[in-house]
Amino acid sequence: MTRVISKIVTASLSAILLVGLAAPVLAQADATTNTVTTTKQAKSESAIKISAVETPYAYFSTTNGITHLPMLTGWPTSLTVDQLKDDDYMQKLLASHPIDNTLNINDIRDSMLTMAETVSSYDLQKSFVANSLDAENIDVSDTEYADQITPRTIINLWMTKMVMITNQTGTIDQAAMTQDYAENIIPELKRLNLPEAAINNYNPAVYSAENFEAHIWPVFQQAYDQILAQVPSLAKLSSTEVHKLNPVESANEQKKLMLAPTSNYLTKLSDGSYRLSGSALTLFSFISTGLPPEVTPTPTPTPTPTPAKSQPVTVHYVDEQGQTLAPDQLLTGELGASYQSDALDIPSYTLTKAPTNATGKFTSDAQTVTYVYTKQVVQMGSAAATVNPIAPKGTVIYATKKIGLYRTATFSKKQLKRWYAKKSRTNRPMFVVTGYAKSKNGVKRYHVKDVNHHSKTAGKTGYVTTKSAYTTPIYYAKKHAKITVINPAGVNGYAKQNLTKKRAHYRQGQVLKVKRIVHHNLTTRFVLRNGQYITANKQLVQAGKVQMPKRIQTKRAINRYTTANLTRKNRHIAKKTTLKVTGWAYSNANNFNKRDTLRYHVAGGYVTANKHLVRGIN
Incomplete structure (x- = not known):
């Protein structure tokens, strides 16, 4: 021990x-100085x-x-x-x-x-x-x-x-x-x-x-x-x-x-x-400015109170009008023990509001936990009707195609604030949904805030389309049998659903087997077959098996660079040289004015993935 x-x-x-x-x-911060x-x-x-x-x-x-x-x-x-x-x-x-x-x-x-x-x-x-x-x-x-x-x-x-x-x-x-x-x-x-x-x-x-x-x-x-x-x-x-x-x-x-x-x-x-x-x-050390008040003993014995009993927790699943969508669940346990409720996957509905007391402890008072769902919007197309789920307020979405950020819900060239270029999955622009509005023609829009923290666009607000062909939640909503780690820095596996107590690190390119998917507030986690929890963020993991070459051979002489933008050349590589691929990344990661290009990560830096210059060897 x-x-x-x-x-x-x-x-x-x-x-x-x-x-x-x-x-x-x-x-x-020093309270005596003028902070920002x-x-x-x-x-x-x-x-x-x-x-x-x-x-x-x-x-x-x-x-x-x-x-x-x-x-x-x-x-x-x-x-x-x-x-x-x-x-x-x-x-x-x-x-x-x-x-x-x-x-x-x-x-x-x-x-x-x-x-x-x-x-x-x-x-x-x-x-x-x-x-x-x-x-x-x-x-x-x-x-x-x-x-x-x-x-x-x-x-x-x-x-x-x-x-x-x-x-x-x-x-x-x-x-x-x-x-x-x-x-x-x-x-x-x-x-x-x-x-x-x-x-x-x-x-x-x-x-x-x-x-x-x-x-x-x-x-x-x-x-x-x-x-x-x-x-x-x-x-x-x-x-x-x-x-x-x-x-x-x-x-x-x-x-x-x-x-x-x-x-x-x-x-x-x-x-x-x-x-x-x-x-x-440095470490902040705090010393209490006073001792606890002294307690004068009661001169006569206090009657022994009746022991408290644990009361159940009732979990409700309702729509925005309070109508029940699924049977209630009753959770029971010992007084003081922890409970955990789970959101349900309800067909044609999207979770809109996750309760703050989704987890907690059993007390002597009865408790209720309520999950609120929104009916998915059906948009009619020329061929067939397609379901366009509206992302709940507070969730993060990303753009899968080139989109515009507008000042108002009625889109026009005059109201355009900026364009976001179409990017590869790991570099797609992200937004948090802060509200909703409708255009003059009744088309629903997201009001969003740009949360691309390393970009010059970070913090910008405005309106974007709700069309699922252009914007979609960044977290997977359904289980997939296998997923591939695509984040260049890899992802971690944790013992807890809130992604604490790290148990393992999975490198880029590793294929992981999934047991199930669980909800955590307005996000989701994949549960691996070994019981570990990992993120279900689509920028960090991708459903299925992602194929990348393990080695490449140069068709022509190329250069190796320190960055994925192919800047700071650090070596010239001759024609017909074989290189081991240790990962991949894309250029212009935080520049949404430009599209991005695949690069291979090799020992010492990055090289082009242009098929005219290199060929993959598996």
Whole structure:
């Protein structure tokens, strides 16, 4: 069990302690600085310029108010990018203000420079976590990621607190730790649905005194040592402040910081560039500003209440008028146990509204869960009637052909805002449906928002056609026996339907066998035969088996390039050279003014897929 605990602690620390970009960052804006108040101005350019980064610090909220505890004592509050790149300047600074021997100046310096470069291309309306997940093509929302990290944060901060108290008292008090864990930590971990086995891994009550001190206590010490290595100023806290450390409140505050927009951490400078907050590089530590109120014991015994009983959850399937479309389902279970409802595939209807309480816990009160569906619209054609399902509000659609974005629901050349070129599947323009309208002739239109985050069109709004030949939901609605991974970065397999608890990674080109398809809010997931859940996003996976050559041979001399746009030539390849194909991509990925072209990914870069220049060999 000790080995398992140590592994979990190490993994979780790598996620919540950041000096670098190995995981999405945890950030907090300085309330005393002028943050970016509007992101439209910053996003009007293809990329903003970050010319300075504050030196890293930790936030502490104490009885004296919020204070900064810098990681680098005596250093300037911020450094320019030019200073960070200047070896002579950095050596002089380090000589005059040595850092704590637990810190690595090169890691901190590289992290500050990497953050300055990376954040300059971020979507400022999205959180640091969301931007990092997008950059790594991880199909998990920032909220889901934060929910996954929160239990780990609570546990690590609690272990740190216990070590700090022990260091100050000189005594390992297992009984006091057991009581604190039972009263303050276990209830929150259960609320976050952490498995009982994981909760007990850290529970001092389940270990003998000998095993706890000999084997488990070193794990607590390891958590403390790693956190102290990142935030050495933690050791400066007084005994009073240490006792008031609240791991649960810390984790909840940290979650808010993780989900705050990137713009909160940027301050615009006089030359038009920006300074990045230094707390974007460190752990946020929060100390409760007050102790829980004392409770006066009741002088007379309180009668024992009647034990609460679990009540069922009733699941309804209705149309927009409230008419029943399928029989109700009755879910039952133990009080406090988790329940999960599922949407149904109802012929000729499309799910319009997924309930917020689709999953939850059985309580002493009866609960209802309602799925709302919309009748699919039938459009008459010259040959036969075809069903044109209208995508529910809040879902994501993409364009399969060249389409226009219009200012009004009545399309005309005058009302056209821009064209979106026809693109290959992985590069198709995406939109979230925000509403509906009808043209003067009664033709239904989608009101949409452009969500192509790496394109200059991101954030644009307007109207597009609802014709299924041009726009269609981005998530598969039906099960397919086999699917092929088409995303160049691959996709992950998860243990949970909300795409958490990663179990495997599947590379581009792998063919996977599907057991079934399930709904998750307004999206869908494929369930593989091994029980893992993967995305059903059509830009990342494709139904059936996608054939691509395993090798190619050049018919004429060609060049190899660093990018799929065939820029930055890095090698000349002679005629009749055989190359191994490791994947594929398309040019002009984020440029919707142009169509795209297939490229083969080979060792060292990309080459043309033009059949006049290369031929496939399987």
